[in-house]
Amino acid sequence: MVQYATTRLDAAFAALSDATRRGVLEQLGRADSSITELAGKFHMTLTGMKKHVGVLEQAGLVATEKVGRVRTCKLGPRRLAEEVAWIEEYRQLWASRFDELDKVVEELKQKEKVDGRKRRE
Amino acid sequence: MVQYATTRLDAAFAALSDATRRGVLEQLGRADSSITELAGKFHMTLTGMKKHVGVLEQAGLVATEKVGRVRTCKLGPRRLAEEVAWIEEYRQLWASRFDELDKVVEELKQKEKVDGRKRRE
DNA sequence: CGCATACTGAACCATGTGGTTCAGTATCTA
DNA sequence: TAGATACTGAACCACATGGTTCAGTATGCG
Numbered sequence: 001m002v003q004y005a006t007t008r009l010d011a012a013f014a015a016l017s018d019a020t021r022r023g024v025l026e027q028l029g030r031a032d033s034s035i036t037e038l039a040g041k042f043h044m045t046l047t048g049m050k051k052h053v054g055v056l057e058q059a060g061l062v063a064t065e066k067v068g069r070v071r072t073c074k075l076g077p078r079r080l081a082e083e084v085a086w087i088e089e090y091r092q093l094w095a096s097r098f099d100e101l102d103k104v105v106e107e108l109k110q111k112e113k114v115d116g117r118k119r120r121e
Numbered sequence: 122m123v124q125y126a127t128t129r130l131d132a133a134f135a136a137l138s139d140a141t142r143r144g145v146l147e148q149l150g151r152a153d154s155s156i157t158e159l160a161g162k163f164h165m166t167l168t169g170m171k172k173h174v175g176v177l178e179q180a181g182l183v184a185t186e187k188v189g190r191v192r193t194c195k196l197g198p199r200r201l202a203e204e205v206a207w208i209e210e211y212r213q214l215w216a217s218r219f220d221e222l223d224k225v226v227e228e229l230k231q232k233e234k235v236d237g238r239k240r241r242e
Numbered sequence: 243c244g245c246a247t248a249c250t251g252a253a254c255c256a257t258g259t260g261g262t263t264c265a266g267t268a269t270c271t272a
Numbered sequence: 273t274a275g276a277t278a279c280t281g282a283a284c285c286a287c288a289t290g291g292t293t294c295a296g297t298a299t300g301c302g
Contacts, residue, residue, distance in 0.1 A: 093150030
Protein backbone atom coordinates (compact mmCIF):
# COMPACT_ATOMS: atom_id res chain seq x y z
CA MET A 1 0.00 0.00 0.00
CA VAL A 2 1.14 3.51 -0.75
CA GLN A 3 2.52 5.52 2.15
CA TYR A 4 0.24 8.34 3.24
CA ALA A 5 0.91 11.28 5.51
CA THR A 6 -1.17 9.80 8.31
CA THR A 7 -1.46 13.02 10.24
CA ARG A 8 -3.00 14.79 7.28
CA LEU A 9 -5.40 11.93 6.63
CA ASP A 10 -6.27 11.96 10.33
CA ALA A 11 -7.00 15.66 10.29
CA ALA A 12 -9.01 15.61 7.08
CA PHE A 13 -11.18 12.63 8.00
CA ALA A 14 -11.72 14.00 11.50
CA ALA A 15 -12.74 17.33 10.00
CA LEU A 16 -15.24 15.57 7.74
CA SER A 17 -16.72 13.51 10.57
CA ASP A 18 -18.89 16.39 11.75
CA ALA A 19 -22.11 17.33 9.97
CA THR A 20 -21.73 21.03 10.76
CA ARG A 21 -18.28 21.12 9.21
CA ARG A 22 -19.41 19.28 6.10
CA GLY A 23 -22.21 21.83 5.89
CA VAL A 24 -19.73 24.67 6.13
CA LEU A 25 -17.72 23.20 3.26
CA GLU A 26 -20.84 22.92 1.12
CA GLN A 27 -21.75 26.50 2.00
CA LEU A 28 -18.27 27.77 1.09
CA GLY A 29 -18.59 25.92 -2.18
CA ARG A 30 -21.48 28.20 -2.98
CA ALA A 31 -20.09 31.45 -1.59
CA ASP A 32 -17.30 32.77 0.58
CA SER A 33 -18.66 33.68 3.99
CA SER A 34 -17.74 35.48 7.18
CA ILE A 35 -17.67 33.72 10.53
CA THR A 36 -20.80 35.63 11.52
CA GLU A 37 -22.69 34.45 8.45
CA LEU A 38 -21.69 30.84 9.04
CA ALA A 39 -22.56 31.04 12.74
CA GLY A 40 -26.00 32.36 11.82
CA LYS A 41 -26.61 29.74 9.16
CA PHE A 42 -25.73 26.90 11.53
CA HIS A 43 -27.40 28.33 14.64
CA MET A 44 -24.45 28.58 16.92
CA THR A 45 -22.29 31.18 18.59
CA LEU A 46 -19.51 33.00 16.82
CA THR A 47 -17.02 31.34 19.12
CA GLY A 48 -18.38 27.89 18.36
CA MET A 49 -18.25 28.44 14.63
CA LYS A 50 -14.77 29.85 14.87
CA LYS A 51 -13.63 26.57 16.37
CA HIS A 52 -15.12 24.58 13.52
CA VAL A 53 -13.50 26.87 11.00
CA GLY A 54 -10.25 26.42 12.91
CA VAL A 55 -10.49 22.65 12.55
CA LEU A 56 -11.22 22.94 8.83
CA GLU A 57 -8.40 25.41 8.37
CA GLN A 58 -5.98 23.17 10.25
CA ALA A 59 -6.92 20.35 7.90
CA GLY A 60 -6.26 22.65 4.92
CA LEU A 61 -9.87 22.47 3.77
CA VAL A 62 -10.61 26.12 4.45
CA ALA A 63 -8.56 29.27 4.07
CA THR A 64 -9.39 32.50 5.86
CA GLU A 65 -8.31 36.08 5.55
CA LYS A 66 -9.14 38.93 7.86
CA VAL A 67 -9.88 42.28 6.30
CA GLY A 68 -10.90 45.00 8.71
CA ARG A 69 -13.21 43.46 11.28
CA VAL A 70 -14.31 40.61 9.05
CA ARG A 71 -12.65 37.25 8.62
CA THR A 72 -13.70 35.78 5.30
CA CYS A 73 -13.64 32.00 4.86
CA LYS A 74 -13.27 30.23 1.57
CA LEU A 75 -12.43 26.75 0.39
CA GLY A 76 -8.81 25.94 1.10
CA PRO A 77 -5.96 24.47 -0.89
CA ARG A 78 -6.57 20.77 -0.11
CA ARG A 79 -8.74 18.92 -2.57
CA LEU A 80 -9.08 15.67 -0.57
CA ALA A 81 -7.07 13.92 -3.23
CA GLU A 82 -5.19 11.72 -0.78
CA GLU A 83 -8.38 10.89 1.04
CA VAL A 84 -10.09 9.76 -2.14
CA ALA A 85 -6.98 7.79 -3.08
CA TRP A 86 -7.00 6.00 0.26
CA ILE A 87 -10.68 5.15 0.02
CA GLU A 88 -10.34 3.96 -3.56
CA GLU A 89 -7.54 1.62 -2.59
CA TYR A 90 -9.69 0.35 0.22
CA ARG A 91 -12.59 -0.24 -2.13
CA GLN A 92 -10.31 -2.21 -4.40
CA LEU A 93 -9.16 -4.36 -1.49
CA TRP A 94 -12.76 -4.79 -0.49
CA ALA A 95 -13.78 -5.91 -3.95
CA SER A 96 -10.93 -8.37 -4.20
CA ARG A 97 -12.00 -9.92 -0.90
CA PHE A 98 -15.45 -10.71 -2.25
CA ASP A 99 -15.12 -13.06 -5.16
CA GLU A 100 -18.77 -13.75 -5.75
CA LEU A 101 -19.51 -10.08 -5.69
CA ASP A 102 -16.79 -9.60 -8.29
CA LYS A 103 -18.72 -11.91 -10.55
CA VAL A 104 -21.89 -9.94 -9.95
CA VAL A 105 -20.11 -6.70 -10.78
CA GLU A 106 -18.71 -8.31 -13.93
CA GLU A 107 -22.17 -9.33 -14.98
CA LEU A 108 -23.47 -5.83 -14.37
CA LYS A 109 -20.70 -4.42 -16.49
CA GLN A 110 -21.57 -6.79 -19.32
CA LYS A 111 -25.19 -5.79 -19.03
CA GLU A 112 -24.25 -2.14 -19.13
CA LYS A 113 -22.12 -2.65 -22.22
CA VAL A 114 -25.03 -4.32 -23.97
CA ASP A 115 -27.41 -1.58 -22.87
CA GLY A 116 -25.03 1.05 -24.14
CA ARG A 117 -24.80 -0.67 -27.48
CA LYS A 118 -28.58 -0.81 -27.65
CA ARG A 119 -28.85 2.84 -26.87
CA ARG A 120 -26.40 3.80 -29.58
CA GLU A 121 -28.17 1.69 -32.17
CA MET B 122 -26.71 18.77 -2.80
CA VAL B 123 -27.91 15.22 -2.34
CA GLN B 124 -29.23 14.29 1.08
CA TYR B 125 -26.91 11.98 3.01
CA ALA B 126 -27.51 9.98 6.16
CA THR B 127 -25.35 12.28 8.24
CA THR B 128 -24.98 9.87 11.12
CA ARG B 129 -23.52 7.19 8.86
CA LEU B 130 -21.16 9.68 7.24
CA ASP B 131 -20.18 10.86 10.73
CA ALA B 132 -19.44 7.33 11.87
CA ALA B 133 -17.52 6.31 8.77
CA PHE B 134 -15.34 9.43 8.60
CA ALA B 135 -14.69 9.28 12.33
CA ALA B 136 -13.70 5.62 11.98
CA LEU B 137 -11.27 6.56 9.21
CA SER B 138 -9.73 9.41 11.17
CA ASP B 139 -7.50 7.05 13.14
CA ALA B 140 -4.34 5.57 11.67
CA THR B 141 -4.67 2.33 13.63
CA ARG B 142 -8.17 1.75 12.32
CA ARG B 143 -7.15 2.49 8.74
CA GLY B 144 -4.34 0.00 9.28
CA VAL B 145 -6.80 -2.61 10.51
CA LEU B 146 -8.90 -2.14 7.39
CA GLU B 147 -5.85 -2.58 5.18
CA GLN B 148 -4.91 -5.69 7.13
CA LEU B 149 -8.40 -7.17 6.81
CA GLY B 150 -8.20 -6.47 3.10
CA ARG B 151 -5.31 -8.92 3.01
CA ALA B 152 -6.66 -11.53 5.42
CA ASP B 153 -9.38 -12.05 7.99
CA SER B 154 -7.88 -11.80 11.48
CA SER B 155 -8.68 -12.47 15.10
CA ILE B 156 -8.65 -9.71 17.70
CA THR B 157 -5.49 -11.20 19.16
CA GLU B 158 -3.71 -11.11 15.80
CA LEU B 159 -4.70 -7.49 15.22
CA ALA B 160 -3.73 -6.48 18.74
CA GLY B 161 -0.30 -8.04 18.20
CA LYS B 162 0.20 -6.43 14.81
CA PHE B 163 -0.61 -2.97 16.16
CA HIS B 164 1.15 -3.33 19.50
CA MET B 165 -1.71 -2.80 21.84
CA THR B 166 -3.79 -4.71 24.35
CA LEU B 167 -6.63 -6.98 23.35
CA THR B 168 -9.06 -4.65 25.05
CA GLY B 169 -7.73 -1.66 23.18
CA MET B 170 -7.98 -3.38 19.82
CA LYS B 171 -11.45 -4.61 20.62
CA LYS B 172 -12.56 -1.02 21.01
CA HIS B 173 -11.16 -0.09 17.60
CA VAL B 174 -12.87 -3.07 16.03
CA GLY B 175 -16.06 -1.99 17.77
CA VAL B 176 -15.84 1.46 16.19
CA LEU B 177 -15.24 -0.05 12.76
CA GLU B 178 -18.07 -2.51 13.23
CA GLN B 179 -20.43 0.25 14.34
CA ALA B 180 -19.56 2.12 11.16
CA GLY B 181 -20.32 -0.99 9.12
CA LEU B 182 -16.74 -1.24 7.87
CA VAL B 183 -15.97 -4.47 9.68
CA ALA B 184 -18.03 -7.56 10.44
CA THR B 185 -17.12 -10.04 13.15
CA GLU B 186 -18.18 -13.52 14.08
CA LYS B 187 -17.24 -15.47 17.15
CA VAL B 188 -16.54 -19.14 16.75
CA GLY B 189 -15.41 -20.92 19.88
CA ARG B 190 -13.03 -18.64 21.72
CA VAL B 191 -12.04 -16.70 18.66
CA ARG B 192 -13.73 -13.64 17.22
CA THR B 193 -12.80 -13.34 13.57
CA CYS B 194 -12.90 -9.92 11.92
CA LYS B 195 -13.39 -9.32 8.21
CA LEU B 196 -14.27 -6.40 6.00
CA GLY B 197 -17.86 -5.38 6.51
CA PRO B 198 -20.77 -4.59 4.22
CA ARG B 199 -20.14 -0.88 3.70
CA ARG B 200 -18.03 0.07 0.72
CA LEU B 201 -17.64 3.78 1.55
CA ALA B 202 -19.74 4.57 -1.49
CA GLU B 203 -21.57 7.47 0.15
CA GLU B 204 -18.33 8.83 1.53
CA VAL B 205 -16.71 8.85 -1.89
CA ALA B 206 -19.85 10.42 -3.33
CA TRP B 207 -19.74 13.21 -0.77
CA ILE B 208 -16.08 13.91 -1.37
CA GLU B 209 -16.52 13.87 -5.13
CA GLU B 210 -19.31 16.43 -4.89
CA TYR B 211 -17.07 18.53 -2.73
CA ARG B 212 -14.25 18.30 -5.25
CA GLN B 213 -16.62 19.43 -7.95
CA LEU B 214 -17.70 22.41 -5.86
CA TRP B 215 -14.07 23.15 -5.18
CA ALA B 216 -13.19 23.09 -8.84
CA SER B 217 -16.09 25.32 -9.77
CA ARG B 218 -15.07 27.83 -7.09
CA PHE B 219 -11.63 28.11 -8.60
CA ASP B 220 -12.64 28.59 -12.18
CA GLU B 221 -12.29 32.31 -11.82
CA LEU B 222 -8.99 31.88 -10.06
CA ASP B 223 -7.87 29.63 -12.88
CA LYS B 224 -8.55 32.46 -15.28
CA VAL B 225 -6.59 34.87 -13.12
CA VAL B 226 -3.70 32.46 -12.94
CA GLU B 227 -3.84 32.02 -16.68
CA GLU B 228 -3.72 35.78 -17.15
CA LEU B 229 -0.80 36.06 -14.76
CA LYS B 230 1.04 33.41 -16.71
CA GLN B 231 0.42 35.32 -19.91
CA LYS B 232 1.59 38.51 -18.27
CA GLU B 233 4.68 36.81 -16.95
CA LYS B 234 5.47 35.50 -20.38
CA VAL B 235 5.23 39.01 -21.78
CA ASP B 236 7.25 40.46 -18.91
CA GLY B 237 9.89 37.81 -19.42
CA ARG B 238 10.09 38.71 -23.06
CA LYS B 239 10.43 42.37 -22.17
CA ARG B 240 13.15 41.64 -19.65
CA ARG B 241 15.06 39.59 -22.15
CA GLU B 242 14.89 42.35 -24.73
C1' DC C 243 -15.98 61.01 19.68
C1' DG C 244 -19.15 57.25 20.74
C1' DC C 245 -21.57 53.33 19.71
C1' DA C 246 -22.43 49.10 17.20
C1' DT C 247 -20.25 45.28 14.88
C1' DA C 248 -16.96 41.37 14.30
C1' DC C 249 -14.01 38.85 16.00
C1' DT C 250 -10.80 36.72 19.73
C1' DG C 251 -9.37 34.29 23.90
C1' DA C 252 -9.87 32.28 28.29
C1' DA C 253 -12.46 29.48 31.10
C1' DC C 254 -15.81 26.20 31.84
C1' DC C 255 -18.79 22.01 31.08
C1' DA C 256 -20.35 17.43 29.59
C1' DT C 257 -19.17 13.90 26.82
C1' DG C 258 -16.20 11.10 23.80
C1' DT C 259 -11.65 8.92 22.67
C1' DG C 260 -7.65 6.08 22.94
C1' DG C 261 -5.53 3.72 25.76
C1' DT C 262 -4.59 1.03 30.11
C1' DT C 263 -5.24 -2.63 34.11
C1' DC C 264 -7.64 -6.07 36.45
C1' DA C 265 -10.85 -9.43 37.20
C1' DG C 266 -13.70 -12.25 35.20
C1' DT C 267 -15.97 -16.12 31.71
C1' DA C 268 -15.74 -19.44 28.12
C1' DT C 269 -13.27 -22.65 25.32
C1' DC C 270 -9.70 -25.58 23.89
C1' DT C 271 -6.18 -29.17 24.80
C1' DA C 272 -3.15 -32.31 27.17
C1' DT D 273 -9.81 -32.07 35.19
C1' DA D 274 -6.09 -28.42 35.05
C1' DG D 275 -4.07 -25.03 32.82
C1' DA D 276 -3.45 -22.10 28.88
C1' DT D 277 -5.80 -19.24 25.51
C1' DA D 278 -9.21 -15.72 23.77
C1' DC D 279 -12.13 -12.75 24.67
C1' DT D 280 -15.22 -9.47 27.60
C1' DG D 281 -16.56 -5.81 30.80
C1' DA D 282 -15.89 -2.45 34.26
C1' DA D 283 -13.22 1.11 35.89
C1' DC D 284 -9.87 4.39 35.41
C1' DC D 285 -6.81 8.00 33.18
C1' DA D 286 -5.36 12.02 30.37
C1' DC D 287 -6.71 14.54 26.83
C1' DA D 288 -9.72 16.08 22.81
C1' DT D 289 -14.31 17.82 21.20
C1' DG D 290 -18.34 20.54 20.70
C1' DG D 291 -20.43 23.62 22.69
C1' DT D 292 -21.27 27.63 25.91
C1' DT D 293 -20.52 32.43 28.44
C1' DC D 294 -18.05 36.44 29.43
C1' DA D 295 -14.84 39.82 28.96
C1' DG D 296 -12.00 41.76 26.03
C1' DT D 297 -9.89 44.24 21.39
C1' DA D 298 -10.21 46.26 16.92
C1' DT D 299 -12.79 48.41 13.28
C1' DG D 300 -16.41 51.00 10.86
C1' DC D 301 -19.72 54.65 10.82
C1' DG D 302 -22.65 58.66 11.90
